[in-house]
Amino acid sequence: MPAPRPRADLFASTGLVALVIHALRDIDPTLLPSDVSSPDPMKQATTSAVAKRDLLGIAYDRGGAGPLLRVGQYLTDVKATPVVQVLATASEPAVFAEKWMRLERYHHATNRTDVKVDGSALVCTRFGTDTSPTPAENALIAGLVFAFCGLAGGKNLILGIDGRDQEAASLGSVSRLRDGGSGFSIRWERWPDALTGRPATDDDRDIRYRLSSLFLTDPGRGWRVTDAAPMLAKSVRGLQRELGQTGTSFSSVLRGARVDEAARLLREGTTPLAEVGYCCGYADQPHFQRDFRRVLNMTPREYRQVSIG
Numbered sequence: 001m002p003a004p005r006p007r008a009d010l011f012a013s014t015g016l017v018a019l020v021i022h023a024l025r026d027i028d029p030t031l032l033p034s035d036v037s038s039p040d041p042m043k044q045a046t047t048s049a050v051a052k053r054d055l056l057g058i059a060y061d062r063g064g065a066g067p068l069l070r071v072g073q074y075l076t077d078v079k080a081t082p083v084v085q086v087l088a089t090a091s092e093p094a095v096f097a098e099k100w101m102r103l104e105r106y107h108h109a110t111n112r113t114d115v116k117v118d119g120s121a122l123v124c125t126r127f128g129t130d131t132s133p134t135p136a137e138n139a140l141i142a143g144l145v146f147a148f149c150g151l152a153g154g155k156n157l158i159l160g161i162d163g164r165d166q167e168a169a170s171l172g173s174v175s176r177l178r179d180g181g182s183g184f185s186i187r188w189e190r191w192p193d194a195l196t197g198r199p200a201t202d203d204d205r206d207i208r209y210r211l212s213s214l215f216l217t218d219p220g221r222g223w224r225v226t227d228a229a230p231m232l233a234k235s236v237r238g239l240q241r242e243l244g245q246t247g248t249s250f251s252s253v254l255r256g257a258r259v260d261e262a263a264r265l266l267r268e269g270t271t272p273l274a275e276v277g278y279c280c281g282y283a284d285q286p287h288f289q290r291d292f293r294r295v296l297n298m299t300p301r302e303y304r305q306v307s308i309g
């Protein structure tokens with residue numbers, strides 16, 4: 001019985017579809033329909049969810065799960081894009097889990113992944129808000145999460161899927177997923193040490209500068225005061241008190257750093273508008289739009305038009 005199709009009004013990420021087509025063309029062009037064309041993420045951020053599911057289904061039917069699990073290995077071809085950089089700079093597994101789940105929420109993905117940290121492993125469970133994800137979609141996401149863990153610095157990674165353990169070199173040998181692939185895990189021997197931030201100093205740079213500089217080391221992180229204070233060798237109350245003495249607050253400095261980073265990306269002109277807010281740590285597009293307009297008195301689109309003409 002074929003899997004239910006997504007509603008016609010649902011959408012998928014154009015950048016993800018373009019990556020899939022690029023990877024499968026290199027792995028084995030016969031996995032793709034003969035008339036397929038790669039969409040341009042800079043022209044439109046979304047594409048049809050139905051078309052994406054059909055594309056993945058054809059590749060899965062023709063080649064099994066292996067080629068889709070390998071798509072993540074092609075992230076190095078697009079490593080310079082801001083979204084990839086956000087996920088590849090996760091300083092610790094819990095930060096990566098937060099970033100991945102926020103990305104799916106930000107893009108209103110109907111198929112999502114619950115990611116939990118369990119010791120030296122990520123335990124991932126796939127679920128659908130409209131229809132259940134297919135084995136092909138699960139294989140693609142498992143391979144992407146696995147690859148991102150490697151880009152972030154995880155060492156000696158093992159993907160546990162369909163009751164078996166796979167290393168990067170063996171992903172292509174996986175055929176059809178007997179259990180559908182809705183649950184998978186990623187284990188590692190070592191993850192890089194968590195970001196420690198800049199050491200406390202007695203120079204004349206005020207706390208606002210130091211805090212803003214810390215935010216910009218990882219602008220795509222969902223920063224909390226409990227994250228930042230220890231990295232600046234402060235207690236939470238001590239940091240809040242120092243900020244108050246300068247007439248500002250943690251949320252105000254964070255807003256300023258995020259808007260500064262968003263303005264930089266908008267001036268560069270290479271990041272799709274729909275991805276800028278995510279790359280700057282926002283939970284959703286409306287929140288980003290409100291903050292940006294509050295600080296600069298224009299929308300992100302208007303700012304890009306003024307900046308690059």
